[in-house]
Amino acid sequence: MLKVNQLEFAYGEVNVLREVNLHVPPQSIVCLMGRNGVGKTTLMLNILGLYAPRAGSIEFAGEDVTNLSAHKRVRNGMAYVPQGRHIFPRLTVEENLRTGLAARGDRSKVVPEEVFEYFPVLKAMRNRLGGNLSGGQQQQLSIGRALVTDPRLLILDEPTEGIQPNIITLIGETLKRLVHEKGLTVLIVEQYLDFVRTFSHRFLVMNRGTIVAGDETTNLHEDLVKEYLHV
Secondary structure, X not given: OEEEEXXXXXXXXXXXXXXXXXXXXXOOEEEEEOOOOOOHHHHHHHHOOOOOOXXXXXEEOOEXXXXXXXXHXXXXXXXXXXXXXXOOOOOEHHHHHHHHHHHOOOOOOOOOHHHHHHOHHHHHOOOOEHHHOOHHHXXXXXXXXXXXXXXXXXXXXXXXXXXXXXXXHHHHHHHXXXXXXXXXXXXXXXXXXXXXXXXXXXXXXXXXXXXXXXXXXHHOOHHHHHHHOOO
């Protein structure tokens, strides 16, 4: 579903991404891990088209999208759940969800009912202001807003950050359902090892701006964790 080939990116003269290669198979959950500051979020923003790489290519669903604008990538089926959620605090849950409709290719004006089936709390609180929700509820809202766009690839940046354990489990189980029931492909930037081991099919490890390891999650051994993930 997603291939990144020899990708490079720099902030001015500072190289941040160096010959990054990755492959995300369709209908899978892949977690990208690494210490803070190694380039994980920068890589996601390049994949989404919000940053332009200096070299390399990005393929999505068999199409080269390296030079495609961000809004066209979203129309083609990419969706993003940013770190920190970034919901609109002074809009209601319903209004937050409706902001995702603008990115749908079919121009639907109705929030899909299945969003409320995956996250029932959003239906119960659809008239509540986003800023009045708990952190876990806001994270569900942020994911729900991404689902409104009808994506094929869902990219999430640190979705478990600051979230209580029962909601972390709910999010992980919901992502697995989305893969199984809707055929979604999911790429997650994630530091929480228990989440990675429980819910992902494959892992990638990033260090100093490049991918240094990747395999099925059952092969995420402690030596890799000690070398690249422990502070």
